[in-house]
Amino acid sequence: MSKLKIFITFSLLLPVLASSNAKSYSADDVINFAKAYVEQNIEQPANGKIQVTPATIDPRITIKPCSVPLSANIPENYSSRNLNVKISCESSTPWQLFLPVKVETTVPVLVSNGKIAKGSILSNDNIRIEWHDLYRIRGEVIDEPSKVLGARTKRTLTAGAIITNKVICVVCKGETVTISAESDSFIIKTSGIALKNATFDEQVRVRNSRSGKVITAQVKSINQVVINL
Structure with missing residues (x-):
């Protein structure tokens, strides 16, 4: 067999070899890959935690095998709550897809156990810690009950109300x-x-x-x- 024929035969075999070495991915594989990537690469607030929830992949989408490890990318200008993760296969037959991912960031906040009347003293009996969505909180929150034990409320608080510095007096007029x-x-x-x-x-x-x-x-x-x- 001539060198030319050998080269042509080998060249024709390359796609077959590449295909045989390619790894197949299910929709769950891609979803779990995106979830792990976001958890490792998005900033987590001090004392807080994040919950990452990728969207499902349309069953009509065919995920082709990939002969190299998958890669992921988060856009530079992304929302703190919703983002599109780019999943790519950078092989000789490349492909990519964008997967919407919801990120919920929660932090511990101090809330009232029940209704607290104006002028009441805060104690372990009428306050507790709850986890709240960071982006739904207004004002500077308090995350340690010990900081405010003995403080007074400047107004009546409803059950479950978030306790901030604005609703309490640490030093109260006339005391x-x-x-x-x-x-x-x-x-x-x-x-x-x-x-x-x-x-x-x-x-x-x-x-x-x-x-x-x-x-x-x-x-x-x-x-x-x-x-x-």
Whole structure:
């Protein structure tokens, strides 16, 4: 047999060899591949979790075998909740498909156990943690009950209401607070009366119970304010 005939015969065999080495993929294989890729490549919020739900693949779509590992890509400008994952076979007979994927991001938030009247003190009995969709939450949430135990509600809360800094006072008008004057070398503590409602890290005016002097201090924790000297 001449070299030409050998070359032609071998060339004709190449597609057959490639086809025999190709791996077949079911619709479930592709869906699971896309799900795993998104879970590994999308940012997860601190203290939160994500749930990835790919769409089903139309049974009329034929998924051809692929002789190389599948690859995936997430578009640069994608929605945080919905995206189209590009699944590709980069073999000598390439193919690609786009699979819609829903991403639900949830975070722990503090909510009311039941109806809480205005002015009530928050305790372990009337608050609990629930997981909520991050993109349906408005305002800065609180994710640790211990942070607000002893705080008061500034308005009536319905059952299941999300508790944010806006609906509570950590320091409440007319109540006694501890004033800490702090420097690098010492701390002096005294008591005072809060002249307005305030929450974490806010500035609040306080009247010193001993001197009668009004000062401005920063809210540190429940009924505690601090002045940095």
